Amino acid sequence: MNLHSKPAARGFSLIELMVALTIGLLLSIGLVSVFGAVQSTSRSNSELSLLHDGLRLAMLRLSEDIKRTGSTFCSNTEEAVLTASGSAATVTARDLRVYSKNVVLPDSGGVALSPPVGAGGTPWPTNTAFPVSPRIYMQGYECSPTKCTPAVPTGGTSPIPPVGIAVGQRVRGTDVLTVRYLRNSGWHVSSCAPLGGGGIALTATKTVGDSPITMGPSSQLALLASCQESALLPLTGAAVTPGGSVAFAPSGGNLIGAASLTCPSLSSSDVRVFDFANDFVTVTYFVALRQKPGAAIGVLNPVLVRRENGVDLDLVAGIERLDFLYRVRMLDAVNGTESFSLMSAEQVNANSTAAVCDRVPGAFQAIKADDASGCLWKSVTAVEVHLLGDSIDDDFSIPQASTDYRYSMDSGGALVPGPTNPAAALPTTALPAGHKYRREMSSVVSVRNHTF
Numbered sequence: 001m002n003l004h005s006k007p008a009a010r011g012f013s014l015i016e017l018m019v020a021l022t023i024g025l026l027l028s029i030g031l032v033s034v035f036g037a038v039q040s041t042s043r044s045n046s047e048l049s050l051l052h053d054g055l056r057l058a059m060l061r062l063s064e065d066i067k068r069t070g071s072t073f074c075s076n077t078e079e080a081v082l083t084a085s086g087s088a089a090t091v092t093a094r095d096l097r098v099y100s101k102n103v104v105l106p107d108s109g110g111v112a113l114s115p116p117v118g119a120g121g122t123p124w125p126t127n128t129a130f131p132v133s134p135r136i137y138m139q140g141y142e143c144s145p146t147k148c149t150p151a152v153p154t155g156g157t158s159p160i161p162p163v164g165i166a167v168g169q170r171v172r173g174t175d176v177l178t179v180r181y182l183r184n185s186g187w188h189v190s191s192c193a194p195l196g197g198g199g200i201a202l203t204a205t206k207t208v209g210d211s212p213i214t215m216g217p218s219s220q221l222a223l224l225a226s227c228q229e230s231a232l233l234p235l236t237g238a239a240v241t242p243g244g245s246v247a248f249a250p251s252g253g254n255l256i257g258a259a260s261l262t263c264p265s266l267s268s269s270d271v272r273v274f275d276f277a278n279d280f281v282t283v284t285y286f287v288a289l290r291q292k293p294g295a296a297i298g299v300l301n302p303v304l305v306r307r308e309n310g311v312d313l314d315l316v317a318g319i320e321r322l323d324f325l326y327r328v329r330m331l332d333a334v335n336g337t338e339s340f341s342l343m344s345a346e347q348v349n350a351n352s353t354a355a356v357c358d359r360v361p362g363a364f365q366a367i368k369a370d371d372a373s374g375c376l377w378k379s380v381t382a383v384e385v386h387l388l389g390d391s392i393d394d395d396f397s398i399p400q401a402s403t404d405y406r407y408s409m410d411s412g413g414a415l416v417p418g419p420t421n422p423a424a425a426l427p428t429t430a431l432p433a434g435h436k437y438r439r440e441m442s443s444v445v446s447v448r449n450h451t452f
Contacts, residue, residue: 073225100234109153129257146222158310187274192263221276321388405438
């Protein structure tokens with residue numbers, strides 16, 4: 001009888017185990033490396049996506065306000081009346097007529113609107129309504145690290161903040177832009193009657209499609225506008241009826257020129273009244289320093305601020321630079337031609353002379369006055385906007401080469417090497433460099449309601 005023994009049970013040898021463990025370890029290292037690379041790429045893509053989204057939002061809001069600059073009832077500041085001049089028709093510039101004393105626009109340094117001065121210093125007649133040049137609808141400020149030209153207004157009840165390194169102050173070397181326009185539809189003037197002692201009494205009614213009536217007893221100024229004229233009137237109160245109407249008469253201690261106030265023709269055009277405090281807006285853009293959320297006290301972020309009628313709204317964090325250039329139409333009175341130039345705010349102010357500016361409003365011509373002080377601002381046809389944004393949080397996984405950036409307003413758009421020392425100060429703004437992505441966005445925005 002043959003007995004066959006079974007082979008003895010046998011496991012892996014030590015060498016086999018070591019080989020298997022080595023292979024497993026290598027695979028694990030590879031997986032961890034791949035996961036880390038994917039995570040780093042995902043984080044970088046997320047940071048860049050947020051950076052681009054912020055820049056797009058900032059540019060969108062800037063574009064919306066710049067496009068509306070100078071918008072009034074009938075869409076612009078030109079009269080609808082054409083007058084013959086030889087064989088050609090010319091457009092007479094329409095000016096806002098002010099029937100109130102002590103009208104101070106936001107972000108104007110607390111300086112009230114004032115009458116023009118005629119040739120040889122001829123004053124405007126006292127206690128009469130006066131015209132205001134359309135140049136009030138835009139004002140830019142070109143800012144270097146040491147100063148702004150023209151100087152940014154600092155007076156008034158809610159001034160634009162000064163340049164500095166503290167929370168709330170403006171970032172040095174960043175431009176400032178103020179634009180003004182009329183928004184909302186206003187309310188249809190349904191009746192107007194002269195008053196015995198001078199002046200007029202009006203009733204405005206909300207019609208289909210109009211915005212809700214905001215005028216009331218506390219309203220101080222009303223803007224009366226048609227396609228041919230506009231007037232700013234002081235009030236001591238306005239009575240709102242349940243039926244959606246508001247009745248008022250220009251009155252109070254600030255009223256001037258009451259004798260010249262007459263009822264507009266309600267049958268030949270749509271005459272509208274606006275609540276000046278709410279419907280006529282002053283919007284100013286600047287870059288300010290804010291406390292960085294979640295960071296230690298004193299760690300600041302640059303933020304693009306949109307200020308409307310003196311109230312600040314933080315739009316986008318991480319905006320380090322803000323620069324504007326202006327496309328300006330200039331006249332050659334000698335040759336009867338016109339040209340366009342791209343200028344900084346400093347150049348717009350310096351080149352504003354009666355010889356190159358657009359047509360002077362008719363009311364100014366009456367006393368041989370001009371609105372040459374900053375008059376090229378009413379001839380700005382487009383604004384070139386430049387923004388430089390960063391990714392806000394330091395990310396030391398970013399390769400050093402990826403921190404390089406270009407900003408076309410510096411060094412002709414040459415590549416700016418990323419700072420090797422995160423604590424170093426950036427050029428122009430002197431902000432801490434950190435270790436971040438930086439990108440530029442620029443756009444040319446047309447001024448739809450070009451003002452003459």
